[in-house]
Structures are given as C-alpha cells and as structure tokens.
Amino acid sequence: MIARERLNQMKEKFGSAILRADLPSDRQLFVWLQPEAVKELCQHIFRDLDARYVISIGADDRPFSGGFIVAHDFAFDTDHVLCSVLTQLPADEPKIESISGVVPAANWAEREMRDLVGIESVGHPYPKRLVLPDGWPEDVHPLRKDVPWNHVPPEFKEGASFEFEKTPEGCTVVPFGPFHPTLDEPAHFRLYVEGEMVRGCEYRGFMAHRGIEKLAESVMSYNDIPVLAERICGICGCVHSVAYTEAVEAAAALRPPPRAEYIRTILLEMERLHSHLLWVGLACHIVGFDTLFMQAFRIREPVMWMAEKITGNRKTYGLCVVGGVRWDITPELKAELNQVLNKLQAEWEPLVGAVSRDKNIQKRTRGVGVADRNVVKNAGAVGPVARAAGVDIDCRRDHPYAAYDRVDFRVITATGCDVWSRVVVRMKEVFESIAIIRQCLEKMEPGPLQLEIKDELPVGRIGLSSVEAPRGESHHFIITGENNRPRRWRVRAPTYQNLQAVPAMIRDQQIADMTISLGSIDPCFSCTDRMETIELRSGERKTWSQKELLALSQGKK
C-alpha cells in the first residue's frame, strides 16, 4: 500500500491540517486540506517527496457544497500513484495562496484558474491574463455555474489588443506567429532578438477557444462527451476520449471488459504510430529535408487506412463509451493489421537508419532546444521532452490504464536533452508500439465490448486519469454530477506543460533554431486553447471585425 505510505508521510508533517483522505484504490490518493496548508503541502510533495506536478484545477462548487474547490494534482511516477490535493474555499472570498513560487510548473494553471473560475492565487509571481480574450471584462468568469455557456458580457470590447511586456534593451522584436508556415495553428511568440540570437520571448496563445469543458459541463451527457473529447486534438483524439472515459470509470469504480481494454490499447498505439511517423517527417521538413518528410508520410499512410477500416475514419474516432468501446476488431481486420505492422516495420527501419546516419540533421538538432532535468521538473514537462532528458516517465507503465499492465514494452529514454534526443526517442518508440499492438492482438480473448450499466453513475465522486499521448501525458480530472453529466471536467493536454518549457529551450539560441525547438515538443495549440465560452479573436492590428469575418466565411458556402 504505497499510496497509504505516502499519505502517512504527509500526515506526519501536516496531520492537523488534513481534513480527510480518500484512497479509492492503491493508485489514487485524495487529500482534503485546510486552505492555509495547501502551499506548504504542495512544496513538501513537489520537493521533498519529489512528485511530478500535473495540473491545478479550480471548480465552482457553490450550487452543491456552497463553496469553490481547488485541486492540485501530482503524480508519484515510481510509486504508480496519482495524488490530488484538494481544498474548499468560501463562496464570498475565493482566494488561496499561490503555489507557483514553489512549484513553477503551476504558473499557467493558476492564471487560468483566475481567468475562468475566478479563484485568485494570492502572491502569484506573474499574474497576467492567460486565457480570456483581451477585451473580456475582469469580473465575468465563464466556467462559473451562474454563467450560461453562450453568454457574451455586454461590456466585452472586441477591438482590445494584448499588451506585451517592455522589450529588453538592445533587442529587436521578431513576431513568431500568430501565423507562420511551421505553426499549423495560431499562437504568438514575441521573440526578443539580438542579431541572430534569441534572448527571450513572451507567449500569447489561447487564440481559438472552443468552450469544450463548458459545453461538457452544461449541455452534453456522459456518453456524448467522448465524441467531444476526441475533437480536442487533431492527432491524439483517441487519447482524450480514452482519458475521459477512464476518468469517469475511475470515479464510478467501473471496469470495462478485458476485450474493450485491449481494443483501446490497440487504437491508442495506432494513434501513436501515425503521430510519431508524422512528427519525424515534420521535424525533417523543418530542417529542410523534404525527402525524408515525404517518405515518412508515405510509410504512415497505411496506418491511417487501417484506422479507417476499424473505426470508419482515418482518425481513430468514435471509439469509447463509458464502460467499453464501440468498435470490434474482427479476425479479418486482425490479419490485415498484422500485415500493415509487418510492412511498417520493414519500411521504418531503413528510414530510421537514414535519419540516424544523416550528419546534416544531427548538426541542426544536436545541442539545440536543450531542456535538462531541471527545466523538465520545473515546467512539469512530459512525454518525449522528459524522456529525452533522461527522466524515465511513461504513463503507460507508471499509471497503467486500458491493457498496458498486460503487455511488455520498454520505455525509451535518452540523455541528450536536445531535439536530436527527442527524435531518437520517438523513432524508437515506433518499434515498441508495433510490439504492443502485436501482443494485444495475440492476447485478446473473445468477449463483450461494453459493460452493462444499469444504475445512474454516483454523484460528487472525483476521478483522475493519465493517458500517455504521443507527445506526453494527457491528464483528465472529473467530478461526477447530476443530470447524467459531470460537474467539472478538466483536461490537461501535454502541450500545456511542455509549452511552458519553451522559453527556457530557445533562450540564447539562434533564431533559426526556434522552429525546430518549438517543433520538437510537437505543440498542439488546439489541445491547449481548449476552454472558453465563445469564439472570439482579437488581433493586434484590427482590420476585420469578428462579424465581418464570420459573414465572409459563411457567405461563401
């Protein structure tokens, strides 16, 4: 009972402040605390117990318990425990001491909490607006329960623009984004450049808000949400869908049938395959090596066709329901999948050889975009970025979900901390994924695909789940609720943490390395920009209003 051991360690120091603790299983730990002790306990967990920071969540719980809830999630990776430190705040004064001073990775999460739920983090080192549009009034917080999902405050100023910090002396400004050929989504890095050297940057993202969490909490039902969740990201849709269902299942203590778990594993790994192949290709394209880019895409294509045969869509869509899956893998599909894997392995090996031998690619990627252990720890970076820095974490092994506890695979790590190491990690992971799918196909027994759920899901329970997306850990936090939908659902995609490591990666590097450094975390801005009530956009220079743009785009149909 390692989770209990951890709890006892916390009790030793903070016994009087801990109100109650839940251990629903040996893998999840919930500690309810007095608000005053949160910062110190988080510091203890993060520094002394060396846990990894995952995310902070703010929830408006006023209609149910009369107050606000704040949760800080941590992961004890070697102990296989996910831990949530929770506290309740009074409805009239939702303020809590900021933990960003001791846990730097919480910087964004706490700012977002203030923007969207209106929970103030007192003493935050950089309390600038993060998520809300620039013209949004200060006192309207979209994720509060008394704000309807389609509410636009009348005070909203559409033309307001973002105010950047002062440019450091001796530097010129190079705007990287909001639109740039290597960014497939809008995001803005304002680079402070001295000659060809980047000295610093400021990030303004969150430009395309889709209000996914608010929709889930106010409009949709449990089994609609997986379909919404997989649209969070254009690549790792299946990851979010599985992460959501696993979180609900953890909260409601449900266990899907084994066959369903195997099928989830297979499709997750197929997603990793096509994502890794795409990314290695893109990395080659960014450094100007288009031939390998094209070859990687050619090799990737059969995986997409296979996904289409299984799920009806090139993306692995529509797979999960709470308690099971929708799609089965028939014997014919199994045979075909095996063939695709054989071909993929045969074609991937020479490509890995070609990339590994190419001196040019190594020249462009070695020692570039360096994020060492320290940066990884402080930014809470995950996935290949962490593994390339020798941080041996992988949710598939550390917090097993689906059928990962029944398959053998290696967690690939490297020690270079640079872009090249990330390339190596992702290239090698392809072979592990192929092996995992083969094992699943081998071990899968016939059986039901879905659990029969007769009763309503319990209300007010909390569930956590971490799923290893191709780019890193996707973490979902859920509080179950009434009306067949969750009260609060918080998604933390890997890019959310990895992006916070980018300023450290690009500092004092050539501007030419900016694109490959940013590309090396495989940024997914749609994953990150996920929560807002309405779509609003405020450009720096205003030429078109949102209404005009909408009229323009809709009028052409």
Added chain:
Amino acid sequence: MQVVWAICGGALNVALVLALAPLLHGVMRRITARIQSRQGPPLLQPYFDLLKLLGKEDIESGETPGMQRLAAWLSLAAVLAVACLLPMGFGAPLNLAGDVILLIYLLTLCGVSTLLAGMAAGSTYSMIGVSREMMTMITLEPLLAVALVVGALHAGSLRLDAVLNGSVYTGGSVPWSGLIMVTVMLLSLQAFVQRVPFDVAGAETELMEGPLMEYSGPKLALFQLASMARLVIYCAVFAGLFLPWGSQVPFPLGWLLFWVKVFGLVLLVTLVAATHARYRIDQALRYFAGLLGVSALALVLASFGY
C-alpha cells in the same frame, strides 16, 4: 558582320535561357518527386505557374513599392545580361563588350537584387533574410571571383572566350589550382543557385521566403523566372570554366553537348538538394570560410603558374 553576329548570338542565348529554364525546373521537380516516392507535377508545370502569376493583379506592398518593382526587374535583367556574355555552345556573343570582371559584377548584381527586394519589404523576417543573404554573398562571391581569376591567370587574358574555355587546367603538367577550384566550386554550387542545403536566406520554414515575402503576382513571376535562369547561368559558367571538353566540336553538336552538360549539372544540384537538410546560417558561413581558405591557396598556386 561581327555586330550582327553578336546581336543574334546574344538574342539566341537569352531566348534559350528564358525558354529552357522553366523546363529544367520542371525536370528538377519531377526528379525530386520521384526520389520522394511521389508522382510529381507535369514537366511543363513551371510554365503554367509563371503564366498564372503573370496574369494576377500587380499588388503594391511593402515599404517602398518602387524599389520592389526595380528589384524584380533587376534580378531578371542581370541574369539575362550574363546570358549575352557567356559562351553557350558557341563563342561568347558579346565577347568584345565585356570581360571576366563584368561577369563577376553582373553575377553579384543578381544577389544585390535580392537584397533590394528584402529591404523594400521592410518586414522583420525579410530583414533577417537580407542579413543572411548579405553574409552569404560576402563569403561566397570571392569563391567565384577566385575561380575566374585563376582561369584568367592561366589564360593570360581577361577575355571571356579565353577564360571560359577550361583555362583553369592549363597551368603545369598537373593543374593543381584548377583541380582545387573545381572541387571548391562543386562543393559550393548549391549555394550559388540558392538550393538546399544553402537556401538559408529564404528558408520557408524559418523565414517564410525571407526577402521575397512581400512579392506576389507578376513581380513574383519575374523573381521566380530569374531564380530558374540563375540555375542555368551558374551551370553554364561552371561548364565553361571546368568542363571544356567538346567545346571545339562544330556548331550543332558542340552546342547540344553544352546543353547536355548544363542538364547534367542541374541533375546534380537536384540530387544534392533532395538528400540534404538545410544548414543554419552560422554553419553555412563556417563551411564557406573553409572553402575560401582553400581557394586562397589555389590563387597562390595559380600565380606561380601551377
């Protein structure tokens, strides 16, 4: 008679460069596509692309539209002026009008037009492109100058037909300086024609075409045509300087042979471009600096007659 000959020859060269450059570009794209397991566009696609661009609205943008227009014309004009000077399968048409020095000036003018284009746009990205182009020019242009001077030293003349006829190999029993320069120029040909791995000034994924980012429509067509012609011109200079064999063969055959050589060089450029990643500007400059050192050695050798 000589005047008529010069005019006809020059016009023929210009017409051929203008007409064949897009075709060679099409061949290049097709071969690249094959290497990448793609089908690739039709061979004539570059002609259609240029025609399409020429038919588009001529938009004035950037900080100084006048300079922008000038730069586009200048880039093509400089390349075509070089075409009049070069021996392309027959004697240099304007042999009496200019010498090797003029050739160096005109080729530098191609680069200068890119600089003007970038400065006319005045955006941050194009300025970075300009600074990269400038750094590249400073280290790159001397290489060509040295190669031509080595040829001129051996030929004992600055006349084009004397230098651009394999004169680099004429010094001593083992033409050391010529052999060194042919290696140096082979290693830097990719940079002269601005292709991967040395397309740092316009690197699409970093600078969004750098100096050319404000260009569109007809002006972009001029620049693109100039860039295609530039490839032909540099291959022609290379063929003249270092691949003289067969240039004495009478007109139709020798002339055909010349274009075969150019085609072979274009093929080489294509293959290298398709199998390399882009260098970063500092890595590229270090590379050029190394070549510059070696070419200085060649210059010393040539001045002592080797």
